[in-house]
Structures are given as C-alpha cells and as structure tokens.
Amino acid sequence: MLISPAYAQAPGGAMGGIEAFLPLILIFVVFYFLLIRPQQKRQKQHKEMLRNIRRGDRIVTNGGIIGKVARVQDTELDLEIAPDTKVKVMRDMVATVLDKTEPVSGKGGDKAKKDETADEETAEGETTATAGGASAEAEKGKAGGLKSLLSGRK
Secondary structure, three states, X not given: OOOOHHHHOOOOOOOXXXXXXXXXXXXXXXXXXXXXXXXXXHHHHHHHHHHOOOOOOEEEEOOOOEEEEEEEOOOEEEEEEEOOEEEEEEHHHEEEEEEOOOOOOOOOOHHHHHHHHHHHHHXXXXXXXXXXXXXXXXXXXXXXXXHHHHHOOO
C-alpha cells in the first residue's frame, strides 16, 4: 500500500470542527439580515405610529374598519365610523393611519410664516420645472414616493 491508514482517516486538520458548523453560521447570519432585522424595524415603526395617534386622525383597524379618532386614551381609542356612531377600539388593533392631523402649535403665526416663505420662493422664480412639468415644490410633497405608498403613509 502506498498510503498508510492513519493519513486516510485524518479529520482534515485542526479546523475540522469549525468548518462543519460554518454553513449553519452563514445560514443564521443570512436569516438575521433578511428576516429578523427587517421585522424588528417594522415592529418599532408600528409602535411609534401607535404612540403618535391623535384626535382627528383617520385610521384603519385590523378588522378593516375605517374611522376618525374622536378621543384618545392610554389603551383605547374612540373611533367615529359614521355620524353619531362611535366605537371603542384597542390602540394595539390599529393597522395603519391614513391621514395625520397637524399638531396644534402654541403660536398661531407659524402657518402664516410658512405660507409667506412659500409665496416668496415662487415669486422669486426659484422653483424649477421637472420633465413632467411639475415644480420642485410639488415633488417635495411626494416625499418618500414609492416607500410611502407601500407603507401606507402620506
């Protein structure tokens, strides 16, 4: 015989044990970055959305009921689904927020200041037309584009 039986039965070196687990480790890393991490991000965004629900927001519940928030409590919402028809809904059962209301500011002049600055920009001709003929300000209104469309936020 040319090869001794001791060399034929060698485990492949000192790293033989780690090399056997390398495919399992790689599979776990891929699962983490493709499945676990994005799911954690979505949960965090959903919790943030639930925390920011205010009176006047239009929401959709997990059951598909669309309504306007009439009153916000710690764990419950009063949802107006038709004129003079209110339903109590658990805050955790809100699927998405369709329309957000603007927060009430302490100063009444904030909106007027925003309108003045927008008028000044258009008066100075700083807006540029895009290929579709829309102004740059109209493009700002679409902030998020496809991402906001897919997430259901406006």
